[in-house]
Amino acid sequence: MVVVSKQLIYIVISLLICGFVNAEMVFPPKSGTYVQERFVKDIADGFRSSGSYSYKDGVLNWQQEKPQESLFQVSNIQVLQKVNGLPDQVYTYESHPHIFSFIDILFSVIKGDEEKIRKHFQVKQENKSLILKPKNKNIGAIVRRIFVAENGRKIIIHNNNGGRTQLSIQN
């Protein structure tokens, strides 16, 4: 339950950043591919994964292809998590209402609701990068800060536990 909420925060953050860069804080791309590297304290190499994402008819599909297939399907009715070899997990508003407050933010990002973005993040520009600091306590408990560089193609999310996640987005 808690894990899923945090995962959704990441989706929100990722798409939010895409929105900033790709359309000058207006619209994120509706679909694309990504490469992610996750760095963990005391382990030299990052854990690399890649896949694609798309947003269509009110449903966001976040499809990881390597090294293991998994899918997150998010709508305003339910969140479906499919991981190879494990039973599907479905989270509905009835069972996990708090998750859907994040989904609300997520879809406002996709729709380019700048006001809502600024409500949740403090935005600062340094050289050609953007630095985002969460205003929201729940997001702040997980993410320390976010760097957005290379015209939004590269995003670095610094966690509160000392690790970091690098995300490269391509249309």
Place this chain on the structure above:
Amino acid sequence: MKQTLSRFFPYVLIVTSLVVLWLSPLQIQSNFTDTLPKSVTDSEWEAGYQKLEQHLQKQVVFAVEASTQENSQLLTEFIQSLSTSNLFKNVIYNLEDSEKKSLFAFYESLKGQMLSTEDRSLLLSNQYEKIKNKRLAEVYSPFGMMPLGDLKSDPFGFHNRFLKDFASGQFAQDAEGRFKITQKKGKSYYIVRAIIKDNIDEKKLLKLYGDCKLRFTQNDQQFLALAAQLYLAKGNQLAMTEASVIGGLSLLLILLIFLYFFKNIKQLYYVIILISTSVLSALALFSLLQSNVHIISLIFSVSIIGLVVDYAIHLFAHNNDGSAVKKIFKPMTLALISTCIGYVLLYVSGLKVIQDTALFSVVGLVVGYVCVLFWSPLKNVQIKTTTNVKIDFIQKKHLWALLVILLGLPFVKFVDDVETLRPTLQQLYSDEQAMQSIFGISNESGYYLVKGASVDQLLLAEEKFKAPFEDPVVSLTSFLPSSQQRTQNWQLINDFTTSQSVFLKELQLGSVTSLQYNDLGQKHLDEFLKLEILSNYYLGKLNDGNYYSMLLAPLKEAVTSKQANFYDRLGDYSNYFKNLRQKVSLIYIIALLTIMCFLMLFMPIKKAVMVLMIPAVSVLFSLIVCSLIGPLNIFHTLAVILVFTLGLDYCLFFIFAEQKHTNSVRLSVFISVLTTLSGFAVLVFSSTPAIQSFGAMVFFGLCFVYLIAKTFLSEQA
């Protein structure tokens, strides 16, 4: 001197009694459970029973609906109001940072020994692939937030998953650490547990509950409370209110009857002095013998007012005919001795509330008897003989119709379940139902006690007890498994990790640091068991030398054993009441035979049998009628003594009155019955089952006694 004494001795008794009561005040108890013996079984579980009972009686669990930020504000104010109310020792609504730290430090020392329920089940069933997939999802997921800092020592993340499982399950908290349960329908409830201080003012607790209920309801928020203390307080409040209203109403009715039948107000004054002397003398003697008396004993004992007033009425009626004391001495003495035999035998019942009733009644009656015989002003009181009351309204031929009542004999059924004696407290009951639904507890669940010679034995016993349950049951082992299970967990983790060297290489984790198995030290364990969050599960080491824990489990799946037992205090008390009822019934038979032997010394056998059979038959009729209203209980049984003694009283007066009954003698018995019935008729409307049952039994019983005695004994005399 003799004349002065006979004129003023009741006043002396009243003043002396008041002084005694002032110097040695008598506490009036209103808690029904205080009247019950502390131990009703010889169970080896008694220590655990008493501790659990104490635990349940000392806490209030609140569930407050708060799904929005605005609602949350009221919740904060509510928690503050609990802390400042001076009613609670402790208000537990969150896991404080220090406690959270202690808890997680404790688990850190047991790293490699703790598993989430799902992981343990997967490892036990060798579903290794699923564990690997789960781990891959955690490590590579673009949104995976599972901490990966301990990949080297715990490459499959068993410990972190245990912690996450633990923190998001039964002990879920909001951002501020407050305990919160979210229902399927989306409503969120905050759970607050408050530990009640000793000797609090119950009225304050009820007021707090009432005020909060109103405040939250006005804000469209659900507010629920569950507490044994609230039930008791509400029940006591109801009983006290009813005792005042009912007592006041019956007294008013009796006064109206007296005003109608007596010649002037002054006569009424004498009766009031007579009643006061009896009651206060009994109370004063009580206060010298013991420090408290229960309200139920008082209510039942005040029925002696009825008997004392009856003595007085008989005296007044005979005053009309002259040489009254001489005429009433024999029936009144026989009635007193017979009544006392009944009450004294009740003393062996062993139940304090009955023993107190017996003692109080005997003392009050003896004092009343002495006053009626020797208090000189009473000799001038007379009943209005001119009163035109038709009392010959029934004849012998009509009475046979009463035999129809016997058709109801198959319906006579005693129910000893103490639950049926609980007053209907609708609001608290609906709170309880709603609370069960929030916690996902079936109403087919009950408290269980588990014990062991050591903490580890206790944990083992709990695990064995919990094994058959389909749904997880939260208990002490949800926090700490037995050492046997912890060792098994450690072995399972190590076996699995060792078998996955290829997979670990793929994860760039070729060299895994093996976890050491740490024995749980006694000091560490003691500190852990002191944590507040465990106080709802762990009862500690009790005076029988065993360690105890408690849990709420479904009755259907539970299997009791030497180490796990169903806490069935209500069942034990129900059995106790059943035995008591049987014992009291036996006492009645012995009393009946003893009184019969006694009466046979003063009258022919036929008359003695008749005098006894009339109240006995009336008791039977009354039991049948009451069983048509509802199942019979211990209080119907207890009321039998009053029907019997009062009935005997009327019969004796009928028998020993003049051969040819004057109007005044018949009128005296009629007024006696009327005053007594007025008192008990009002009790029938009580919502407290004990009072209602007692009132109904006496009311119907005395109606039958009067009808039968008047018809049969008037002709006999």
